[in-house]
Amino acid sequence: MTEKRRHQVSQRDAPTRWLVSLPPTLFLLVFFLAPALLMIGASFQQPGDFGGLAPAWQNGQLNLSLETYHFFFGDWIYAEIFFRSFLVAAATTLICLLLAYPLALAIAGSARRHRHLLVLLVILPFASNFLIRVYAWIILLGPADLLYTPFAVIAGMVYVHLPFMVLPLYTNLDRHDLALLEAAQDLGAGTWTRFRRITLPLSLPGIWAGSALVFIPVLGMFAIPELLGGTRDILVGNLIKEQFLDNRDWPLGSTLSIVLTAAVLLLAALSALVGRPRRSAP
Amino acid sequence: MRTLLARFSSVSAVLLAVLAPLAHGEEVLYLYIWNSYLSEDTVRRFEAHCHCRVNQDFYSDNEEMLAKLEAGASGYDLLVPTGNAVEALLRQQALRPLDKQKLPNLKNVKARFRDPWYDPGMRYAVPYATTLTLLGYNATKLAELGLPTDTWALIFEPRYLEKLKGKVTVLNSQRELMAAAMKYLGYSVQETDPARWAEAKRLILRAKPYWATFSNSTYIKDLAIGNIWVAHGYSSDMYRAQQDAREAKRPFSIDFRLPKEGAVLAVDSFVLHKGGSRPDLAHQFINFMLDGANAADGSNLIGAGNPNAAATEHIVPEIAGNPGIFPPPDDLQRLEMLRDFDPKTRRILSRMWTEIKVR
Numbered sequence: 345m346t347e348k349r350r351h352q353v354s355q356r357d358a359p360t361r362w363l364v365s366l367p368p369t370l371f372l373l374v375f376f377l378a379p380a381l382l383m384i385g386a387s388f389q390q391p392g393d394f395g396g397l398a399p400a401w402q403n404g405q406l407n408l409s410l411e412t413y414h415f416f417f418g419d420w421i422y423a424e425i426f427f428r429s430f431l432v433a434a435a436t437t438l439i440c441l442l443l444a445y446p447l448a449l450a451i452a453g454s455a456r457r458h459r460h461l462l463v464l465l466v467i468l469p470f471a472s473n474f475l476i477r478v479y480a481w482i483i484l485l486g487p488a489d490l491l492y493t494p495f496a497v498i499a500g501m502v503y504v505h506l507p508f509m510v511l512p513l514y515t516n517l518d519r520h521d522l523a524l525l526e527a528a529q530d531l532g533a534g535t536w537t538r539f540r541r542i543t544l545p546l547s548l549p550g551i552w553a554g555s556a557l558v559f560i561p562v563l564g565m566f567a568i569p570e571l572l573g574g575t576r577d578i579l580v581g582n583l584i585k586e587q588f589l590d591n592r593d594w595p596l597g598s599t600l601s602i603v604l605t606a607a608v609l610l611l612a613a614l615s616a617l618v619g620r621p622r623r624s625a626p
Numbered sequence: 627m628r629t630l631l632a633r634f635s636s637v638s639a640v641l642l643a644v645l646a647p648l649a650h651g652e653e654v655l656y657l658y659i660w661n662s663y664l665s666e667d668t669v670r671r672f673e674a675h676c677h678c679r680v681n682q683d684f685y686s687d688n689e690e691m692l693a694k695l696e697a698g699a700s701g702y703d704l705l706v707p708t709g710n711a712v713e714a715l716l717r718q719q720a721l722r723p724l725d726k727q728k729l730p731n732l733k734n735v736k737a738r739f740r741d742p743w744y745d746p747g748m749r750y751a752v753p754y755a756t757t758l759t760l761l762g763y764n765a766t767k768l769a770e771l772g773l774p775t776d777t778w779a780l781i782f783e784p785r786y787l788e789k790l791k792g793k794v795t796v797l798n799s800q801r802e803l804m805a806a807a808m809k810y811l812g813y814s815v816q817e818t819d820p821a822r823w824a825e826a827k828r829l830i831l832r833a834k835p836y837w838a839t840f841s842n843s844t845y846i847k848d849l850a851i852g853n854i855w856v857a858h859g860y861s862s863d864m865y866r867a868q869q870d871a872r873e874a875k876r877p878f879s880i881d882f883r884l885p886k887e888g889a890v891l892a893v894d895s896f897v898l899h900k901g902g903s904r905p906d907l908a909h910q911f912i913n914f915m916l917d918g919a920n921a922a923d924g925s926n927l928i929g930a931g932n933p934n935a936a937a938t939e940h941i942v943p944e945i946a947g948n949p950g951i952f953p954p955p956d957d958l959q960r961l962e963m964l965r966d967f968d969p970k971t972r973r974i975l976s977r978m979w980t981e982i983k984v985r
Contacts, residue, residue, distance in 0.1 A: 486848075
């Protein structure tokens with residue numbers, strides 16, 4: 345197909361494409377953007393006396409302020425929890441990557457008729473409820489005296505998120521052209537060189553996708569630290585949950601969520617930038 | 627023709643499913659209640675009595691219930707909030723006043739539960755059950771270690787905690803843990819003096835390295851299987867852990883006891899939510915639950931304390947005589963109910979709580 349014809353086709357398809365992408369766009373607008381805007385509004389309001397928010401308009405004047413942001417930034421303690429959460433998320437992502445890469449390679453390299461079964465086995469844990477699987481870890485770790493430790497939190501996080509790393513990696517590795525590896529072998533490249541020069545660079549998009557799929561949910565996770573963590577294992581997810589469900593401080597909870605969302609969007613943008621497929625072949 | 631018929635029959639099936647309850651006059655009472663706070667038995671008896679259905683949704687925390695109602699959850703006829711949450715709901719004008727004509731059994735409520743600060747004279751709230759925040763423990767293990775079981779010192783003093791390192795859990799609740807610390811220090815649970823808060827914070831931070839974790843629910847199982855030996859928690863949960871350990875024939879027994887310094891008392895009441903559409907059924911339910919034999923279920927099956935005088939004769943002696951469920955008069959003097967702080971105070975407390983968690 346020539347460039348020109350391709351251009352024509354895409355022009356004719358444009359309305360259809362818009363129509364097809366309308367529902368997901370609307371969905372995101374209604375269920376992501378609208379709540380995010382509500383949260384931004386709430387972060388400037390005052391907590392209500394008995395829960396909820398104090399009205400934004402009170403006694404003829406606007407009752408909005410930056411007080412909650414001052415409270416948040418005027419203190420190292422919240423920043424420390426953010427920092428700690430990023431460390432836990434980074435560690436989880438790294439461990440997931442180290443565990444998932446060999447597994448994804450093995451699945452991609454196995455006989456074609458086994459692959460579907462192996463992929464199915466990777467996602468099989470999703471068949472049982474997430475909380476029940478975490479409770480199972482309580483029983484596993486309890487007798488080993490590892491329950492309620494940072495180790496337990498990381499172990500639980502890695503366990504729950506591992507499939508999210510395996511699947512994009514496998515999808516990527518599965519599509520590698522074996523001819524490249526054979527050519528490299530013919531030219532005298534050893535196993536390690538072939539991995540380092542061919543497989544690894546080609547799999548970078550998979551690594552980035554998997555890392556984002558693990559890193560971001562871990563950052564907001566509150567159930568695992570709550571169930572498996574000890575007295576110091578508080579993450580930003582727990583902090584946010586506490587503001588809404590224990591402390592009735594919606595403005596502070598909103599502020600924390602906004603800062604977290606901003607940090608995550610920044611990271612996602614960065615990873616999209618770095619993981620973008622190169623235009624010219626090296 | 628066949629497809630038309632199929633379509634018609636499927637439409638009528640849907641219509642039937644929607645209309646059947648109406649045709650049969652099936653009536654539904656919507657109840658929003660603490661989890662495992664009402665026994666199946668009691669519900670079934672009420673359903674037979676009223677020829678209606680009871681639809682229950684559950685919460686595990688007052689704040690959760692308030693947050694969900696605040697966010698727009700609706701359609702509940704009855705809620706079962708604790709005192710401070712009744713106050714919050716009243717201030718939000720979210721409750722319907724009771725029609726006492728429909729509640730002849732209201733006379734069964736014990737005199738000392740009739741005039742709570744949040745609703746003097748029971749105009750909105752009918753007390754259903756009481757729980758205490760106290761210490762549950764592995765009685766066998768603690769006897770072995772020779773530790774006292776009647777004082778908050780058990781979870782706050784390093785000299786005891788040294789023998790319990792990693793075997794203690796405390797509630798993951800800023801109000802409850804601060805209340806325990808305040809009681810141990812000899813202050814009121816409503817204390818807001820910053821100097822005394824700082825004192826409580828020091829006490830908590832000194833004890834924290836010895837604690838296994840903050841837990842609001844897992845301690846029931848942890849106590850029952852022997853993972854932990856002392857838990858700060860609710861009397862009805864401790865009762866469950868005790869029963870679980872007994873049923874599993876563990877080589878140890880679980881017990882619970884009110885610390886001598888005093889503790890938090892929670893009174894949970896039935897209230898009518900304005901969002902409900904069946905106040906008539908709700909009244910019927912409350913009156914049914916106020917009947918002595920039915921009210922006794924709350925104690926016999928869940929291990930909750932009972933504000934109902936007529937229930938006393940129906941409660942099994944083992945529970946009626948348990949001072950961790952029905953405290954003797956002396957202990958009653960030292961119980962306090964939690965009242966809400968204003969938003970500013972709440973935020974300062976939450977800041978302190980976060981600091982406690984991080985250190």
